[in-house]
Amino acid sequence: MTRVGIVGGGQLGMMLVEAGARIGIECVTLDPTPDSPASRVAPAIVGAYDDRTALAELAAAADVVTYEFENVPVASARFLAERVDVFPPPESLEFAQDRLLEKTLFTEVGLAVAPYAPVSSKEDLDEAMDVVGFPSILKTRRLGYDGKGQVRLTSPDGSGDAWRAVGEVPSILEARVPFDRELSILGARGRDGLTAFYPLVENVHRDGILRTSTAPAGGVPTGLQAAAERHALTLMKRLAYVGVLAIELFETGDELLANEMAPRVHNSGHWTIEGAVTSQFENHLRAISGLELGPTGLSAYSAMVNFIGWEPPDRLLPSGPGVHVHRYGKHARPGRKLGHVTVVSDDRDTLFSVLQDVTRTADKD
Numbered sequence: 001m002t003r004v005g006i007v008g009g010g011q012l013g014m015m016l017v018e019a020g021a022r023i024g025i026e027c028v029t030l031d032p033t034p035d036s037p038a039s040r041v042a043p044a045i046v047g048a049y050d051d052r053t054a055l056a057e058l059a060a061a062a063d064v065v066t067y068e069f070e071n072v073p074v075a076s077a078r079f080l081a082e083r084v085d086v087f088p089p090p091e092s093l094e095f096a097q098d099r100l101l102e103k104t105l106f107t108e109v110g111l112a113v114a115p116y117a118p119v120s121s122k123e124d125l126d127e128a129m130d131v132v133g134f135p136s137i138l139k140t141r142r143l144g145y146d147g148k149g150q151v152r153l154t155s156p157d158g159s160g161d162a163w164r165a166v167g168e169v170p171s172i173l174e175a176r177v178p179f180d181r182e183l184s185i186l187g188a189r190g191r192d193g194l195t196a197f198y199p200l201v202e203n204v205h206r207d208g209i210l211r212t213s214t215a216p217a218g219g220v221p222t223g224l225q226a227a228a229e230r231h232a233l234t235l236m237k238r239l240a241y242v243g244v245l246a247i248e249l250f251e252t253g254d255e256l257l258a259n260e261m262a263p264r265v266h267n268s269g270h271w272t273i274e275g276a277v278t279s280q281f282e283n284h285l286r287a288i289s290g291l292e293l294g295p296t297g298l299s300a301y302s303a304m305v306n307f308i309g310w311e312p313p314d315r316l317l318p319s320g321p322g323v324h325v326h327r328y329g330k331h332a333r334p335g336r337k338l339g340h341v342t343v344v345s346d347d348r349d350t351l352f353s354v355l356q357d358v359t360r361t362a363d364k365d
């Protein structure tokens with residue numbers, strides 16, 4: 001039996017543990033907080049992500065180590081990799097942690113991105129505004145997620161305020177894309193290099209945070225799925241990738257622009273637990289453990305709604321068949337993901353009608 005070590009004990013770690021239990025893979029997690037979501041379902045080492053004693057303990061307890069968030073210190077990932085197999089490769093963390101490196105990588109492998117310019121000073125920002133134009137978004141290169149570390153700009157006025165608002169740290173100025181919608185492609189690549197891709201998912205964000213995902217994305221033009229898979233495959237090969245990779249995309253006309261990638265299981269793939277033949281969590285574990293990947297086809301039309309900052313009680317949610325409530329056991333805080341609901345149905349109209357009920361309830365904060 002393979003023992004998998006997971007750096008991070010959040011909800012993604014928790015769902016990896018649960019998937020592992022169903023296929024005979026035992027997991028152990030490392031997280032600085034003693035009451036992490038994953039600690040409710042698996043043995044947990046409590047320690048900082050750069051605590052070498054804790055990292056060595058994780059390596060000793062596992063045959064292979066993975067991560068459930070992309071801001072794992074790269075030095076820690078490399079420290080682990082000297083002791084145990086680590087997938088995805090630590091290099092993928094380096095790209096995912098820095099928006100500038102990430103965009104450079106996307107461009108290198110032929111993935112189009114929104115116009116952007118690097119910004120290291122207030123003067124750079126003024127110059128970047130001339131090149132990138134408006135509307136645009138100033139984003140910190142590092143440690144931005146769920147819309148954090150971002151300032152929207154509509155004119156050159158207030159560039160000083162914007163620069164101060166991001167903390168005067170290395171950033172990029174990026175053109176705001178008038179996208180038709182947001183999509184994501186999730187794929188898995190095994191140790192043998194074989195790959196499997198899920199259908200494109202449509203995502204709706206609010207305040208920079210994922211609100212709902214619908215799978216499959218409706219009305220995907222011919223060739224778009226294949227194009228997204230081709231891009232993901234090129235990226236995976238470039239990174240010698242093993243595991244699940246998610247790429248967030250903007251659809252504009254018949255073009256796809258890459259926004260960012262996540263070298264891990266992803267929120268826009270939670271629907272796969274009930275809505276796909278093999279979940280993203282199982283396929284991630286299968287990939288890193290050297291097992292054959294499971295089929296990624298849909299078992300039903302699916303939609304997922306996040307609980308953000310507020311968690312409705314069960315009695316307020318629809319209780320019909322096909323409604324699956326997941327709670328992470330976290331304390332409520334504004335903007336925090338506390339759980340999600342996945343709705344599955346063989347009938348698209350039924351799916352959207354139940355989805356509407358769930359969204360209305362989840363939005364009641």
Ligand code: AMP
Pocket residue numbers: 114137144145146147148174175176177178179182205208209248259260
């Ligand atoms: P990010 O943290 O870069 O994923 O941004 C969070 C969300 O903000 C995205 O999912 C989009 O909804 C929005 N956003 C980010 N960058 C852009 C952009 N260049 N153009 C339009 N919307 C964007």
